[in-house]
Structures are given as C-alpha cells and as structure tokens.
Amino acid sequence: MRPKFHMWYQWFLGLFLNCIDYFETKAYINKIGELGEFNPLMLSIIQRHGIIAILYTKIGFFLLLGSMMLFVAKKSYPKIGYQLACMNIVFGCVIGWGIYCLLSV
Numbered sequence: 001m002r003p004k005f006h007m008w009y010q011w012f013l014g015l016f017l018n019c020i021d022y023f024e025t026k027a028y029i030n031k032i033g034e035l036g037e038f039n040p041l042m043l044s045i046i047q048r049h050g051i052i053a054i055l056y057t058k059i060g061f062f063l064l065l066g067s068m069m070l071f072v073a074k075k076s077y078p079k080i081g082y083q084l085a086c087m088n089i090v091f092g093c094v095i096g097w098g099i100y101c102l103l104s105v
Helices: 003-032 040-049 052-069 074-104
Strands: none
Touching (some): 003 052, 003 074, 040 052
C-alpha cells in the first residue's frame, strides 16, 4: 500500500471510529446519565454545551489534523500513517470498552 494512501485511509478510519464512539457514548449517557462519561474533558464539554458538542469536538479535531496533513512532507507519510494506525487501535479498544459498558448496564 502506498504511504500516502495508507495515511489518508487511517485518517478516514479514525474519523469513522470517532463517529461510532460518539453514538455509543450518546447511548450510554442516555442510559446512565452524563456522569457516565469517563473522560473528564468530554464530561465538562457535555455539561457546558450538551452531547452534540462531543461530535463537533471530534470532527473539528479530525478536520484540523487533516488540514495539517495536507502540508506534510512526503517522507513523513509512513510515520504519520503508522501513528494514525496506532491511534485507531486505541479507538477500537475504547469502542470495545463502550460496548461492554452498554451491555453490562
């Protein structure tokens, strides 16, 4: 796989996983309440602006990341792709933990 394609593939996968995490968090908060959010930063965002602000925060972060990736040198594509792949593994674990929490309640 070409490094540039791999980098953008991982970026889109991360964006998709974050959207899944948003809907999962929304379902969990609807079941438990807003104090069911584990991340203190996201909890403060929920308390100030509501649940939809999480989605805006996540998408805004990925748009910022994507716009920065447009200006990266070609020799950095493999490193960025690898780091995004590692980040997606973490997002996958977070989604798995969220599914476990939803099913255990």
